[in-house]
Amino acid sequence: MSASTPRRLRQTGRSRTSLVERAYEQIKQRILNNDYSPGYQALEKDVAEDLGMSRTPVREALIQLKHEGLVELIPRRGMKVVPVVAEDMQEIYDVLTSLESMAAELLARRQPDSDVLEPMKAATRDMVDALEDNDLDAWAAADERFHRALIDLCGNRRLASMANTVRDQGYRARMVTLRLRDKPFASADEHERVLKAIEEGDWQTARDVHYEHRKRASRELTGILRKYRLPQL
Amino acid sequence: MSASTPRRLRQTGRSRTSLVERAYEQIKQRILNNDYSPGYQALEKDVAEDLGMSRTPVREALIQLKHEGLVELIPRRGMKVVPVVAEDMQEIYDVLTSLESMAAELLARRQPDSDVLEPMKAATRDMVDALEDNDLDAWAAADERFHRALIDLCGNRRLASMANTVRDQGYRARMVTLRLRDKPFASADEHERVLKAIEEGDWQTARDVHYEHRKRASRELTGILRKYRLPQL
């Protein structure tokens, strides 16, 4: 009523993104940034207030996030940020191994021009540089870029969408374990071997090397989760 | 008002499944059964009337179906059953090849007891019998059961969910092409080889044989789509 309560603050007119999209992005960001930690529960109403909108767009965004495995919807208890345990991480990495090695195969089969692969090459170079600078965050970002580029370039949109979804599920765990693991020296080298095979059109090798790359990452990650007894991420 | 218009017909009390779930199942069934053919468009309101409920649960069901790639949601035009063209089928089968061959590998690695594999064995036997009886529908159903069982038994729930989703996307095309292709003699034999490798714990062979199995099916299917110039399925 008073001047301090600006009711009807609705986005009049020029909103390019719907409230559902905004709710989706913001909730997802909060989960990935650990603002909503694993296990965090909140009622639809509270999330809606948090985001300054009504329950409806929040509900629709939550349905999507449920599909992506980031939240669980429990009647009368609201949404819950699903914790990822070691077993989940195993599942996630097995799917990533499967989909990404197929992506490497598909990309290699397409015999892409050298410049098409530039994003992957640049990401790999950045990984080497970041490791020399001892900048783990930069390394992780570059590693993320490599895998994202591989997926984006493979030409299979369904595969890309699924791989991105499942990669997001492991994002928090990768961030947490980043400083608990040994220096990731092997990755850039493996990336270069994948790139070489792709450039040569040797799709079997591209697939097999990437398969081993992800398997190794999986072993490392689940090993750390067990070693440090990390209950959930 | 009159006795012929039973207002408040709402599911009072004992509804075990929510309207959203019912909407989801029914719309999906109609799509897979071709009651809603590829390209079919309908407004939210019309679908809601069709199912005898309001727009809200229909909307929420449609959001899920959009995520599964079965419908597209176009503002002011309602939902559209997404047609699957040859290129989509290639994408679908590449993903299936990837995920299912990983499933075969995972299952083989687990060294399952022989009786665990019984659903897959029974399905394979049924395929042989159906082919002898010249019963293509029974063959397709048994083939479907084999692949579903493989996915269910592999132990990776994320992989299973994704594989099921993408398999549904190809369902209509498989049904349509069932009678356009040569008799599927090879499949049961390939299934038996996968089973043998799984039982022996030879996960590389299980993976590779299943990979080739799906690749072959993919070639056949996309070949038929091109040969018969099937525009969309």
Next chain:
DNA sequence: GTACTTACTAACGTATACGTTATTTCCCGA
């Protein structure tokens, strides 16, 4: 006759109201 503008219509996006149901708390009895 064609093109542009304007007005009307219809569908969706969002908010909100309402009824149902699950959960929790309190009270009573054993």
Next chain:
DNA sequence: TCGGGAAATAACGTATACGTTAGTAAGTAC
């Protein structure tokens, strides 16, 4: 004091109302 039941509360599921926007058609001007 503990357990069970009932009532109250709170959250969700669903329906519906409302406002915005896009699409369409008609009319006018050039």
